[in-house]
Amino acid sequence: MVPWKFPDFSSIKDDEEGKIIKEGRRIFLETYKYIGPDVKDPSKRYLGNNMDCQNCHLRDGTLKDVFGLVGVYSAYPAFDPRSNKVISIQERINQCMTRSMNGKPLPETSGEMKALVEYLKWLSTYVPKGTYTEGTGIPKINLINRAADTAKGRTVFARNCMTCHAENGFGVLNDPGNVMTAADSLTGYDFPPVMGPLSYNDGAGMYRLITAAAFIYAKMPYNDAVLSLEDSYDVAAFINSGLRPAFTSKGADYPDLKSKPIDSPNPPYADEFPESQHRYGPYQQMFKEGESSKYIDPNSYRK
Numbered sequence: 597m598v599p600w601k602f603p604d605f606s607s608i609k610d611d612e613e614g615k616i617i618k619e620g621r622r623i624f625l626e627t628y629k630y631i632g633p634d635v636k637d638p639s640k641r642y643l644g645n646n647m648d649c650q651n652c653h654l655r656d657g658t659l660k661d662v663f664g665l666v667g668v669y670s671a672y673p674a675f676d677p678r679s680n681k682v683i684s685i686q687e688r689i690n691q692c693m694t695r696s697m698n699g700k701p702l703p704e705t706s707g708e709m710k711a712l713v714e715y716l717k718w719l720s721t722y723v724p725k726g727t728y729t730e731g732t733g734i735p736k737i738n739l740i741n742r743a744a745d746t747a748k749g750r751t752v753f754a755r756n757c758m759t760c761h762a763e764n765g766f767g768v769l770n771d772p773g774n775v776m777t778a779a780d781s782l783t784g785y786d787f788p789p790v791m792g793p794l795s796y797n798d799g800a801g802m803y804r805l806i807t808a809a810a811f812i813y814a815k816m817p818y819n820d821a822v823l824s825l826e827d828s829y830d831v832a833a834f835i836n837s838g839l840r841p842a843f844t845s846k847g848a849d850y851p852d853l854k855s856k857p858i859d860s861p862n863p864p865y866a867d868e869f870p871e872s873q874h875r876y877g878p879y880q881q882m883f884k885e886g887e888s889s890k891y892i893d894p895n896s897y898r899k
């Protein structure tokens with residue numbers, strides 16, 4: 597395993613290669629400006645919402661232990677249990693395009709895809725191909741020994757999240773007046789939507805309870821406050837119980853049902869536990885005899 601390390605942004609040169617890396621970083625930070633639903637050129641409207649990659653891959657994708665993307669380029673092609681085959685980095689980016697951003701796949705030959713890949717490659721400068729970095733992927737958290745409670749989660753949301761993500765969880769645009777009227781407005785979010793029709797869809801990683809709870813426990817509220825583990829699970833259950841876009845082919849995910857993560861909210865399942873328990877827990881008893889109760893992501897290629 598390689599330690600968490602990436603080059604300094606100021607070291608990116610102004611040559612051909614450097615220009616593409618910088619462009620990739622800009623697309624990562626303001627995705628909606630380049631391929632959002634409101635961009636001028638209709639053929640470039642790939643996203644289904646005005647989110648950006650950094651909304652979840654925090655601080656340019658460089659934040660350790662919270663879906664950080666340092667070293668990820670070097671780990672691909674990688675086996676993907678969700679499609680039960682080896683996929684390229686472009687295919688993995690397109691999973692976030694079609695699920696997290698509720699959009700269409702970005703063509704592999706497009707300038708935007710090439711630039712995003714060059715940026716991810718640059719983030720992996722110190723990570724040799726085929727190795728992986730400590731601190732990528734879903735943060736590891738302990739399980740709680742009851743089902744997550746959406747009613748409690750609503751209270752946690754009101755106390756800890758509304759001030760930024762808005763009362764209904766729909767987020768706050770950095771210029772709300774503009775995006776409602778001008779078709780070509782290029783407005784992103786000060787606080788991205790965690791609920792509603794313009795949030796991630798129900799095929800996204802964030803729609804899984806443990807994934808969302810781990811992200812929230814690690815980083816939200818995005819200030820100095822810290823939630824308890826139970827509050828993190830409850831509020832994750834609350835935001836994922838509201839209306840959001842549907843990912844229509846989610847039933848086809850994990851063709852090998854035995855590799856489906858226990859917190860996948862979308863049936864069918866290989867085991868006898870009900871859908872509600874996959875969705876909200878409690879999870880301990882769902883692990884087979886002898887498996888650790890500390891949650892280890894079964895969806896991870898980092899075995």
Ligand code: HEC
Nearest residue numbers: 650651652756757760787788789790812816817818819831
């Ligand atoms: C101080 C403001 C603030 C508070 C309070 C806050 N967030 Fe966030 N949250 C943010 C920002 C800003 C981002 C996006 C980070 C970025 O783009 O760099 C974010 C991102 C997210 C995301 C991922 C992106 C998305 O829209 O799905 C989730 C999920 C989330 N927050 C959930 C929560 C929950 C749950 C709470 C309450 C426990 C909470 N946040 C409290 C500011 C906040």
Ligand code: HEC
Nearest residue numbers: 648649651652663668688689692696732733734796801802
């Ligand atoms: C709503 C949140 C969200 C948004 C927005 C988002 N992602 Fe993701 N992304 C995730 C989650 C959750 C994972 C799964 C992490 C894991 O399994 O390790 C992930 C995984 C990835 C991976 C694979 C990481 C690995 O360790 O194998 C890549 C690459 C990636 N995202 C790129 C992007 C890019 C590029 C964008 C913008 C076009 C983007 N993502 C937007 C949530 C998001």
